[in-house]
Ligand code: PRP
C-alpha cells in the first residue's frame with residue numbers, strides 16, 4: 001500500500017495558515033504556494049539516489065556526491081497544479097515539465113480531460129504529479145491513470161491540502177503511488193470542497209473569482 005506522507009514542518013504549516021485565510025490575495029497566495037512547493041520538494045525527493053562524483057576543491061581533490069542519472073518530470077494538473085511547478089523547478093532545475101488539463105464538472109464533480117502534453121520519454125522518468133487540492137480524488141486518480149497508460153511506473157502525488165476521502169480513493173485505486181501533503185483536513189462539504197480547506201485553489205492563484 002502506498003504511503004501517505006504528511007509534511008508538518010512548522011514553516012510549511014505557518015505558510016499554509018496564511019494561504020487558508022480568506023483575506024490573503026492572489027500575489028501572496030501564489031508566492032506562498034511556490035515557497036511551500038520548494039520546501040515539500042525536499043521530502044518528495046528525499047530518497048533520490050546519489051552517486052560518487054570526483055571533483056577538485058580549491059584545497060584538494062575529493063569524491064563528492066551528486067544526484068545520479070535518474071530523470072524527473074514535474075506534471076501539474078491544470079490549472080492549480082501550475083502553482084507548484086516553479087518552486088519544484090528551483091529545486092530540480094533539470095526536470096522536464098508535462099501538463100495534464102482536467103477540470104471538475106460543477107454538477108457531477110467528476111473530472112473532464114481537456115489537455116495532455118508530456119515529455120516524449122515520460123515512461124523513463126520519476127513523475128511528481130502536482131495539484132494543491134486532493135478533494136474527492138477523482139482528478140488525481142484520472143491523471144495517474146493517464147500517466148500509467150503512457151507507461152509511467154514511478155509516480156508520486158504532491159498536494160497541499162487533502163480530504164480523507166481523496167486520500168482513500170487514491171490509495172485504493174493506485175496503491176503504488178505515494179502521496180505527499182501538508183495537511184489532511186476534516187471532510188468534504190456538499191459541493192465536494194475541502195473543509196476547512198482554502199477555497200478554490202485555481203481561482204485564488206489566478207484571481208478568476
Ligand atoms: C480543482 C483542484 C483539483 C480538483 C480537486 O481543480 O485543483 O484539480 O479540483 O478535486 P477532486 O479531487 O474532487 O477531483 P478544478 O477542477 O477546480 O480546476 P482548476 O484548477 O482549473 O480551477
Ligand code: URA
Nearest residue numbers: 135193194199200201
Ligand atoms: N478544488 C479546490 O480548488 N478546492 C477544493 O476545496 C476542492 C476542489
